[in-house]
Amino acid sequence: RKPVTVPGLKAMKAEGRKIVMLTAYDASFAAQLDAAGVDVALVGDSLGMVVQGRSSTLPVTVDAMVYHTAAVARGLSSALLVADLPFMSDRDVPTAMDAATRLVAEGGAAMVKIEGAGRICEVIAALAERDIPVCAHLGLTPQSVNKFGGYKVQGKTEQAAAALLADAKAVEAAGADLLVLECVPAALAARITAELSIPTIGIGAGVDCDGQVLVVYDLLGLTPGKRPRFSKDFLAGRDSIQGAIGAYVADVREKRFPSVEHSFT
Ligand code: KIV
């Protein structure tokens, strides 16, 4: 398989081929997702919750992100590697440049992901200016959990939807190459996807995004308690992790996942 590139992702959008993204936190899972044909491996700061057992992503450090990103990089051969800028590492341009430099130079990431718009656009522009590809992240941005008062669907009112669309256009204009939309109504995500030239990747954002992402432990049914509505246990009824990841890849490519039961209206 040829290595997945940033221009390659844009070509996939243009050709209407779905982009498959999945989180990974170590070399073993990275190798599994790469072999299953996943296009993009995301070292999410969700590692704070699913690996470290914390109740939010806020305590995750740049050191932890670099450690896991480097481990994932060693397991990949073709998938594009994206790493999250953790809480407050994007607070100003110099701090964000330092964190992104570490994720790329020490961790081996090809792209960094940043939550939010507004003043974050200045950070996106600075990274883009230095040719560090950026994945923006809008909607339910988990680093804003205390402001939101919980993990809630975003963009539900007409006003909030208009603000989200404006933010999506702003991060694209600032130089983002990719946009994750988390927990937004499917119709709004479809509209944003149609109006942007960069690919959108949904999680709880309906089937009309240009691609999908899941937390790998959710996909394997490892999440304790109530599973998030947008996730699906792909290991149920299958007998291997490779089979579960393969089914996820096929279902995203064939638009069987997410269905309406995994989306918000
Ligand atoms: O941290 C993460 O895993 C993420 C995805 C859920 C998009 O940001």
Ligand code: NA
């Ligand atoms: Na994240």
